Amino acid sequence: GTATTVASAPVQMASTGLVTVKSDNFIMTVDEFGRISQMELLEVKYHDEEGNNLKILSPSEVKPLEVRFSDAKLNDEAFRIPYINTGSQSVDVSNGPQTVTLTQTLSSITVTKKITFKPTGQYDVTVTTSASTPYFITPGHRPVADQSMYMLVRGALVKGSDDIINTVEDGDAEGYEKFPSAKIASAFDRYVASMFFDFDKGLNVSILKEANGDPLIFVQGSDTLELNAYIGPKEEKILSAIHPELTDAIEFGWFSFLAKPFFKVLLWINDYVGNWGWAIILFTLLVKFVLFPLSYKGMMSMNKLKDLAPKMKEIKEKYKGDPAKMNAQMMEMYKKHGANPMGGCLPLILQIPVFFALYRVLLNADELQGAGWILWIENLAVMDPYFVLPVLMGASMWFQQKITPSNFTDPLQEKIFKWFPVIMTVFFVYFPSGLVLYWLVNNLFTIAQQYFINHMYAKQKAVAVAAHKKSKD
Template sequence: MFNKIDNLSSQARILIAVILALLFFVPYSYLYKPTQTTEQENKTTNSAIPQTIQEQSTQPIQQNLPTSNNPTKEIIATIQSKNFEYQIDRLGRITQAFLKDTKYQKDSQDLPLFSTDISQQDNPKPLEIRFSDPLINQQAFSTPYLANTANIQIEDNPQTLILTQKLQEITIEKHITFYPNGYYEININAPQNYAYFVSPGMRPNVESDAYIFKGVIIKESDNTITTIEDGDAKEQTNFKASTILAAVDRYYTTLFFKQEGNIDSIILNNSNKDPMPFISANGNISLSGYIGPKDHRVLESINPSLTDVIEYGIITFFAKPLFLLLDTLYKLTGNWGWAIILLTLIVRIVLYPLTYKGMVSMQKLKDLAPKLKEIQAKYKGEPQKLQAHMMELYKKHGANPMGGCLPLLLQLPVFFAIYRVLYNAIELKGAGWLLWIQDLSVMDPYFVLPILMGLTMFLQQHLTPTTFSDPMQEKIFKFLPLIFTIFFVTFPSGLVLYWFVNNVFSILQQLAINKSLAYKKSKEIAEHKHRPKDS
């Protein structure tokens, strides 16, 4: 048994290293598919649909759309600010949103948030209204809105746009007040008994990375947060008492929320099973909305609860405080790179007791390796005696075969949370560090940080005690720095910076612990030599 345990010690360390690679660098977001609990499934009933809608089919909101997107390309109003440009089409929708800030620009051009792919023309756009009644719905998609002005320039104060659509039976008015930071308020005036649905729009289509969460986030009045990822949407899911309905990709979002009260959210799916978000309404309704980057400070300034659309996955409960700590360090240093370095130092200090315990345990196992081999050779073929003598040896020297592994396992949630924070923080966009790093959110253009990370990992391996009993395991372990370097090449330089600095601190820590253990050992040897022979 203990022969197996001793082997397991080195095998576990290999396994932990592989787990680190898989969890940190082979994207968890791609593997993690959020599922609804039984309680959440119980909420997806028709109780979320107003009575007038229950009496009618909700399917027409997916049907009777224009067969061609050409009539909707006409822009009837443009809203400009120093941060963004919104284009309103003839159907009263925000058909495109451009971000003007240079750190968001692509190829020196303003960044468009929404797809222009003709195959996605039936997907809802922000402020789009669809009616439950198929005849009215067909009229709505065939009748243009009229705008009270064609151009709005927002400086410091909000500006209001009024859109009017006159159908055969009813008239719809949208009063939209735009603010400089991407926040807006919309009041829809519609007669009662005409059930309709309004959408915050499909998610921004900027990030093509398959390893990130892309889909819809719903926050309910009891603070339950449900995520529905692209490809996972059911035919219809209802949330009666929600407070936030957001469509997101890695860095950007379009959303609706209520400053007070709740909204009835409905999630449909398109042909790709991507979630299409809507809010059901009947008569007048007032909503708040936002289109733009998932910048923590901007969202918090609008409404603190909006920071929940910054999605970190299953580790969110721990990742959010880490980001707040990182943000605090940024305020102190004025640079995200130095903030990452300070965060790394703080994490190392907090985890020092666990790290120290693990390193000491591995050193003890290394020191016991010759004696273990003697026992294994002496009691080969006698498993019971072998186990008993190995137990006695471990107990005598206070060694634990798993002692070096458990502290590492306990640190995994911390490292994973930091990975999620740095990978999803849009604040790192355009943030430079030293001379060659101009953007911590993208890969190092000269591969300096990945190479340094690999070299420091290699050096750390040589300083860390190991007790390999299998030559093949040892060879695999030696290749890990190269494997990790390859993983890190395309990762955001901010994340690579964290891991490189973490390796440096680990090396310094290992040197200090090795020196301390060597001193302690030499002291014990000296005391043993001066001990009386008859003692």
């Protein structure tokens, strides 16, 4: 069947260049089989320690624009007979688009690839076969731009005609999945992607499973196939300028519904302040401001519970043998004093999705790559090289605990709680410094809030005590 023939391709020798495409930000090479064999990113932020450009295509993997045929004989020829380029061998797209036409003459058909390269990494492709025969074209195996230790999602992403975004991670491909009339088909890594897209007619996309379980995207064509494509960094500004929907190719996982608006707000703040570190701090302040009414209620509730702790102990002693009565008495007491045992948890519970959404934004946003803050923090996308931020974060957590009213009745819970800052510090040591900065600033604002609320509570309590005294007199 089609599924098997599309998946097979002979092992190739090292490819030779047919065309070199130059832009301000990249150098791209097209090989003798009409495939993009390499793309080098020239921006300094992508350079390695030695100052070399970042090459995003792995020599041994399937390349973007590789064409495969269902017909076994044609398929075999397609990987042996090179394309011919009658035009220039080197094109410069810095000042505008340039078109290259490549032709491959097989025994029964002629294949023509007309590629228009643009300065951003966007390109348009028209594949034409002189006689009708089914073929498949791929955006290639996902590019490689990050070998970091972070838990990253990488693989294939398809935005279907129903607007649902499907991701197939490396190693998780099922075999053969079809997505008719898909809008986007993207092979993606942490910061870079190679994608095809069509928001009008849609693409007939299949995802195949490679031997190692990685997904491989193919788009089916016959006669003439027109494709819009992009390869390069998943930068919001670049993608949204090509098409607003294309930003869906920036993958934020489970918490996309929060991560996407967060990312937009962060980009907006950064446009004004021009420093990602300060943008994160201002964003944290904004989140705190939005959650303040809930935090206020929760912290007030915790103060009340702390005051009620002795009474709670009495009730527990008194109704030791009767849990139902004990709970009823407890509820009665909470009601009388306007305390809510769950009130203190709510702001914390709300912080969890916020934290995870931000984690994904700060991990996946290419804009943070090489973005510094102040002093020694030169790249918010990687860990703090001197562990200063994680240690400060741990210290702020410990201090926050000190001033937060607690009403532990279980000594074991209290012990675990005491060790929490240490555990979190160890946990955060390797996190991107942008995320640690968010958590540190979040803690500092929480401490300020707690001081303010403790002060307010003491005031309210003094007023209540005075009023109570007065009524007695």
